[in-house]
Amino acid sequence: MKIGFLAMSGLRAHDPKLLELGMTLPGLRERGQVLSSLPSLGLLYLAACTPRGHELRYFEAEGDGSEPAEVYTCDLVAINTFSAQVFEAYAVADRLRKAGVRVAMGGLHVTVQPEEALEHADYVFLGEGERSWPAAVAAIERGDAPRVWKSAEFPPIDMRALPPPRYDLLINRSYSRFPVQTSRGCPWRCDFCASNVMLNEPYRKRLVADVVRDIQAIRKLQKRPFIEFADDNTFVDHAWGKELCRALIPLGGK
Numbered sequence: 001m002k003i004g005f006l007a008m009s010g011l012r013a014h015d016p017k018l019l020e021l022g023m024t025l026p027g028l029r030e031r032g033q034v035l036s037s038l039p040s041l042g043l044l045y046l047a048a049c050t051p052r053g054h055e056l057r058y059f060e061a062e063g064d065g066s067e068p069a070e071v072y073t074c075d076l077v078a079i080n081t082f083s084a085q086v087f088e089a090y091a092v093a094d095r096l097r098k099a100g101v102r103v104a105m106g107g108l109h110v111t112v113q114p115e116e117a118l119e120h121a122d123y124v125f126l127g128e129g130e131r132s133w134p135a136a137v138a139a140i141e142r143g144d145a146p147r148v149w150k151s152a153e154f155p156p157i158d159m160r161a162l163p164p165p166r167y168d169l170l171i172n173r174s175y176s177r178f179p180v181q182t183s184r185g186c187p188w189r190c191d192f193c194a195s196n197v198m199l200n201e202p203y204r205k206r207l208v209a210d211v212v213r214d215i216q217a218i219r220k221l222q223k224r225p226f227i228e229f230a231d232d233n234t235f236v237d238h239a240w241g242k243e244l245c246r247a248l249i250p251l252g253g254k
């Protein structure tokens, strides 16, 4: 199959009520352009654990929510969802399905709203995708895939066996920043933070050597990349944070 990974990147901050009150967020458009050049790490991880034998492509939706034409040449398109862009994501999914392209949706938003997502996607994934995606791709190819996939029904992720995200798929546009994950989850349960609550996974640290490995993979694409840690709480474990920083020092300038 030709499998597309479509990210709905960028900043979405256009609450009509706030705009009416004069909250125009000066400078946000410019900042948004910089921020939106950060690719979706979740989709790059999914690509990395896709069974061999498929053609993989990574795409970004534009700031206005429109999708690139090439995505219509895929047999299956995986879309990541955050709440702020979920209606744009559903609109893309509806257009793709109307054109006969099968759509898989996962991510934070559909994990807590699977019924809503089922109105727009052929397949809906709850939780961390690495657990269910390999089996799902095989079942979709065979034609006997159920519509809902719950990660909790598959073995937990072995953080030491996480492959490097497929940064090499980022060839369609130039990126000014690259995401790397050093840990997943957070030990705290703050009421203002959505991520941990939505995925409902424990706090897990990666091997520092694996983080360095991922950074080196990015440096194959760009000699002096701007790296952003896509973590919930990078330095919550102080001792481990120091170990990480010490391992990063020798990478500087080389």
Ligand code: B12
Residues within 6 Å of the ligand: 007, 008, 009, 010, 011, 012, 013, 035, 036, 038, 039, 040, 041, 042, 043, 045, 046, 078, 079, 080, 081, 082, 083, 084, 085, 104, 105, 106, 107, 108, 109, 125, 127, 128, 129, 130, 133, 179, 181, 192, 193, 194, 195, 196, 230, 231, 232
């Ligand atoms: C990096 C980041 C960004 C980047 C995103 C870049 C991109 N292209 O994706 C930028 C800076 C653009 C960004 C922007 C915003 N962000 Co932000 N961001 C994050 C952060 C820190 C890390 C995301 C990440 O990379 N996670 C790591 C990957 C591996 O996890 P993942 O994406 O969830 O993917 C996994 C699963 O969800 C699942 N999965 C995901 N998609 C799919 C699809 C399929 C088919 C399958 C099978 C599985 C699957 O499998 C993946 C692998 O395990 C999170 C915190 C967090 N923990 O998620 C906040 C977070 C996602 N952001 C948040 C918010 C609020 C925003 C903004 C609304 C801020 C704003 N006011 O504009 C915007 C909106 C983004 C948008 N496009 O609409 C909230 C979202 C809450 C919600 N209800 O959705 C979070 C959770 C922060 C928080 N603690 O509350 N953000």
